[in-house]
Amino acid sequence: RIREQFRLSLGSDGRPRMTEELKELGFDIGHRRAGRLMRENRIAVKRNRKFKATAGSNHSFNIAPNLLNRDFCADLPNQKRAGGTGCVRTQEGWLYLAVILDLHSRRVIGWAVSNRRKRGLAIRALNMAIALRGPSKGCIHHTDRGSQYCSHDYQKILRRHGFKVPMSGTGNCYDNAAVETFFKTLKAELLWQRSWETRRDAGMAIFEYINGFCNPRRRHSALGWESPLAYERKAA
Numbered sequence: 504r505i506r507e508q509f510r511l512s513l514g515s516d517g518r519p520r521m522t523e524e525l526k527e528l529g530f531d532i533g534h535r536r537a538g539r540l541m542r543e544n545r546i547a548v549k550r551n552r553k554f555k556a557t558a559g560s561n562h563s564f565n566i567a568p569n570l571l572n573r574d575f576c577a578d579l580p581n582q583k584r585a586g587g588t589g590c591v592r593t594q595e596g597w598l599y600l601a602v603i604l605d606l607h608s609r610r611v612i613g614w615a616v617s618n619r620r621k622r623g624l625a626i627r628a629l630n631m632a633i634a635l636r637g638p639s640k641g642c643i644h645h646t647d648r649g650s651q652y653c654s655h656d657y658q659k660i661l662r663r664h665g666f667k668v669p670m671s672g673t674g675n676c677y678d679n680a681a682v683e684t685f686f687k688t689l690k691a692e693l694l695w696q697r698s699w700e701t702r703r704d705a706g707m708a709i710f711e712y713i714n715g716f717c718n719p720r721r722r723h724s725a726l727g728w729e730s731p732l733a734y735e736r737k738a739a
Contacts, residue, residue: 504528509546510648511714513694517548575681577607580735581636585645588620593699600709601628606681608733609723611713612636616706625651629660643667647679648689
């Protein structure tokens with residue numbers, strides 16, 4: 504069962520998450536025993552590597568203050584969102600990914616991919632998030648200071664829908680830690696596991712990861728070892 508759950512988790516389940524998976528399957532097992540069985544069978548999570556920064560904050564657009572102050576918790580869905588951009592190398596060149604998370608459940612509610620890191624990429628992810636879940640009054644939409652997020656077109660959409668718009672401090676990844684953690688996890692669990700021949704291949708894999716694993720299945724310690732969708736159902 505541990506081997507099967509490890510396969511289903513794309514090789515991401517360490518001892519704590521594996522223990523929760525086994526308990527849900529009906530096994531009376533603790534962290535220590537799960538860890539011992541994994542060690543004995545050489546089942547181990549692959550470690551992370553460094554990745555390419557993509558903020559692009561050298562621009563002349565206006566900068567918003569950081570209202571979030573590293574408080575990434577929200578009592579209910581649709582109170583706080585965070586967005587950011589990452590990338591993956593393919594044999595055709597870089598593929599860029601923009602995402603928006605609901606900070607209540609860490610659910611990816613908007614995303615888009617492109618071969619260019621421009622404002623259109625960020626706007627498509629934003630429009631998807633708005634279409635899926637229109638913002639409640641006073642909803643916070645936090646991003647870094649990248650030019651795509653500070654652009655007039657992006658900010659105009661945020662104002663039209665009544666978002667509060669804080670931004671991270673200069674060069675401080677901890678101010679957008681929830682999104683940075685998502686990209687670190689995505690790369691470790693999926694993108695660094697193989698080489699990608701085309702941008703389309705990588706884009707399809709990202710789609711399957713978000714919709715088939717990350718949102719419905721992947722357990723988060725910050726959510727009491729629930730998946731984002733399961734956590735939202737409990738809050739409903």
